[in-house]
Amino acid sequence: MREIVVISGKGGTGKTSITAAFAHLASIRGGAMLCDLDVDAPDLHLLLGPKHFEEHEFRSGFEAVIDPETCVACGTCVDLCRYGAVRKPSWDDPTGYCIDPLRCEGCKVCVQFCPAGAIGFTERHCGQWFASEMRFGLMVHAQLFPGSENSGRLVALLKKEARARAEVLGLDLILCDGAPGIGCPVISSLSGASQAVIVTEPTPSGRHDLLRVADLCRHFRVPVAVIINKFDLNRQNTADLEAYCKDQGHTLLGRLPHDEVVVRAMIQERCVTELPASAFSDALRSLWEQIVTLDSRAAARNGASPVLFQPTPNA
């Protein structure tokens, strides 16, 4: 089974619009299981209008809660907490010691060492995840509650669900929309991926962030293919990005123009490729053709799957 993850390092380079169009193009031939791994700020559903047929709670990690009746106000928890999560009573807030859930890491140190046994440890409900049907097939996606953590674990869960469902349906392709950055959820989304498609733009930040996320892919031995979006914003930077890809041995898939058709499609809740043909959608089609052949070549060349590693929990 092939697993393509679309990432970017920098946010706002066009990952989601491009992934949705790829889902459309994939559905014309064989289809793909779609997966939105940007569990923090997911947007793919806005283009695809999925109907949930399953909804599940995502519970992960714990948080400490002080019982004011039992607390003897000794301050041990304040001294031991490395995250500054315990609030002391003060003149403007004379209520007792309490834990700020936004700062609590769920490490259990205060629970363990409270001499009065006044601190409880409750499981966190961090978000919801869904299995849905949309016009190009099935998708699994989630919504982490705003301010929650454990996005890496939720990403791992979605990938596991996507694989299991693709297997049952006989689909040999999983297409994932990833998160920006290079941290916990992105690392988790690269776990077991067969191909990373990095969408960048010809700006100093696009380049800087591409270099870091491409390094991350190399670190986890996931092959990199690059798309330069909005290439006409700065042709010199585009040429420099292409030279960088060549130098590093990354597959250069091609360029996409800066085109307002992307926003028009978004407003109509459609994929760019569902709108009348444009320079942007024509270029996208040829990129997808390349990705399909690229993947089958890579699969044929190395029977071995990429290194599997465990996503860091609770980060």
Added chain:
Amino acid sequence: MIYAIASGKGGTGKTTVTASLAALWNRPVTAVDLDVEEPNLHLFLHPELTSEEPAFMEVPVADPERCTLCGQCAAFCQFKALSVMGKTLLVFPEMCHGCGGCLLLCPEKALSPGGRELGQIVSGHFRAGRSEDASFFMGRLRVGEAMSPPLMRQVKARLPVGGAAGDILIDSPPGVSCPAVNAVMDADVLVLVTEPTPFGLHDFQLAVQAFRPLGKPLGAVINRSGLGDAGVQDYCRAEGIPVWAEIPFNRAVAEAYSRGEVAARAVPELRDVILALMERMQAAASNPEEAGHA
């Protein structure tokens, strides 16, 4: 006062706005890049970087001579960073959150503090406002490190505090989960940068849900206005969120950005928009009640 510039969606213009504000700020100021996964502010502010130090998180190191394989540390660790396998205690430093619990718990004192490199803390200077010398800080996460909040906490601990040190402008990471909340939780005023598209609106709503409970004055900046639809405007009106600035969609801004320039310096029309934004932010800081979102 601490001002955090944040957004739900990535790529809406946080760094453009932060760099422009920092370049025009009319009081002593420190600019801080807390988007440690992908820090970009320096690419536009071009600070003179004077120091770069590695940052570490405490992780346990086991002494096999002392360890009796009792397994209390492994049973306690919430992050599966310790495990007894046969006749060895295995430590997985990359899983550790640095809580220090195992070191406190070990009855044999067989664990001692070691370090995992989180990344670097970089600092320097740039020219702000009326060419005053201003401080610059950024965190840069090590590629392969999963956890950004510990590095962000260490960068925050370096920041100058107190009235004479001036204001702090924080360029925050995108999203609304733990890294973004960590960046904004100590701020006095929040600026949410969004764009007038369905993605912009959706992620802006998530950001409002995440950050409003912090009880701080909060205003919106609508970047690339005129590009998409009226959804963000309508939502701000319905929710009573003040729009502190609208930056019209202008290819010249995007091109200045692509050349690594501070947009408010390169595009004259933008200067007044940013100065007005600065005044509104400062007014919200001095009158949090009037700003309406305390």
